[in-house]
Amino acid sequence: MSGHESASGPSASRPSxxxxxxxxxxxxxxxARAGLGGPPLLLPSMLMFGVIVASSGLLLMIERGILAEMKxxxxxxxxxxxxxWRGTVPKSGGLSLDSGDSDLQVRQDVRNRTLxxxxxxxxxxxxxxxxxxxxxxxxLRHILVMLAGVLDSVDVRLKMDHHSDLVFLADxxxxxxRYRLQHYFKFLFVRDPLERLLSAYRNKFGEIREYQQxxxxxxxxxxxAGAGPSPAGDDVTFxxxxxxxxxxxxxxxxxxxxxxxxxxxxxxxxxxxVGSYERLEADANQVLEWVRAPPHxxxxxxxxxxxxxxxxxxxxxxxxxxxxxxxDVLPKYILDFSxxxxxxxxxxxxxxxx
Numbered sequence: 001m002s003g004h005e006s007a008s009g010p011s012a013s014r015p016s017x018x019x020x021x022x023x024x025x026x027x028x029x030x031x032a033r034a035g036l037g038g039p040p041l042l043l044p045s046m047l048m049f050g051v052i053v054a055s056s057g058l059l060l061m062i063e064r065g066i067l068a069e070m071k072x073x074x075x076x077x078x079x080x081x082x083x084x085w086r087g088t089v090p091k092s093g094g095l096s097l098d099s100g101d102s103d104l105q106v107r108q109d110v111r112n113r114t115l116x117x118x119x120x121x122x123x124x125x126x127x128x129x130x131x132x133x134x135x136x137x138x139x140l141r142h143i144l145v146m147l148a149g150v151l152d153s154v155d156v157r158l159k160m161d162h163h164s165d166l167v168f169l170a171d172x173x174x175x176x177x178r179y180r181l182q183h184y185f186k187f188l189f190v191r192d193p194l195e196r197l198l199s200a201y202r203n204k205f206g207e208i209r210e211y212q213q214x215x216x217x218x219x220x221x222x223x224x225a226g227a228g229p230s231p232a233g234d235d236v237t238f239x240x241x242x243x244x245x246x247x248x249x250x251x252x253x254x255x256x257x258x259x260x261x262x263x264x265x266x267x268x269x270x271x272x273x274v275g276s277y278e279r280l281e282a283d284a285n286q287v288l289e290w291v292r293a294p295p296h297x298x299x300x301x302x303x304x305x306x307x308x309x310x311x312x313x314x315x316x317x318x319x320x321x322x323x324x325x326x327x328d329v330l331p332k333y334i335l336d337f338s339x340x341x342x343x344x345x346x347x348x349x350x351x352x353x354x
Contacts, residue, residue: 110341111274119267128268139265140170187287188264190340191277193333198317199309200256205236219244238317239325246328261335318345319352
């Protein structure tokens with residue numbers, strides 16, 4: 001999926017995120033001290049994926065056949081009667097996970113409580129139309145819409161083309177967008193913020209020429225002493241990438257490293273479930289079960305050759321990064337850490353020597 005830039009807009013009533021006072025100021029101080037409604041209705045006419053996984057790509061690489069028979073989206077869904085894969089509306093308490101996974105239950109509870117506390121503050125957005133135009137445009141361009149019935153025709157052998165095979169909320173009329181946001185099951189996948197940045201760095205600057213030319217060359221010219229006039233951009237270092245992020249407006253960042261808070265706006269969109277990259281396959285398949293997907297539709301297995309960014313590789317890169325640089329980067333992603341219950345990195349001298 002190609003990157004999109006959003007224009008930032010003024011919002012006097014909203015606290016600033018990751019940079020301005022007083023919120024940004026208090027977040028920086030906290031980093032320094034740390035050492036570094038009712039149940040959702042599962043309607044059958046579509047499944048909405050609000051997804052950011054790995055380096056902010058789309059969550060489910062559902063195959064091309066899933067949208068092969070897509071028809072224009074109706075404003076009102078057809079009757080739920082007879083829908084083979086519709087989800088069951090929970091009687092109370094919303095969606096629940098395996099009660100035996102206590103760590104997951106705790107993390108979900110922390111996420112839910114923190115989201116309610118932060119999003120309940122005065123001035124926080126209640127729906128996408130409370131957002132400045134640029135932020136709303138970014139959000140609607142990244143919430144994927146899927147229709148009922150198309151799961152039955154999925155061909156698990158083919159990979160979906162992000163550019164031509166997908167329909168997003170931005171493709172719909174305002175009344176259609178409002179209806180779906182109000183009534184449909186919506187979910188989001190998140191990842192440790194710094195691990196996500198490392199994954200984006202390794203993939204975009206190590207493998208994709210377009211990103212090397214568009215971003216890498218500029219980063220080298222801007223942050224490397226003695227760089228020539230036309231660098232290739234294929235040898236960007238991780239600290240150089242972080243310095244670039246420090247100087248970037250979060251709301252104008254490329255989607256692969258934009259903070260999830262800005263990209264998915266969890267206060268403006270009330271997601272029914274927040275899954276995680278750490279439990280990607282299990283959480284994704286749990287969602288498919290909730291919506292009664294056909295048994296043959298499962299989350300695709302990772303290629304055998306793929307080696308994702310790991311906590312160990314992240315630890316190595318962070319311990320090789322100046323602490324002052326991390327202090328400047330972390331405030332931009334602090335809401336991703338706090339809202340989604342990820343700990344700040346431990347890059348003390350003792351930890352880095354282990």
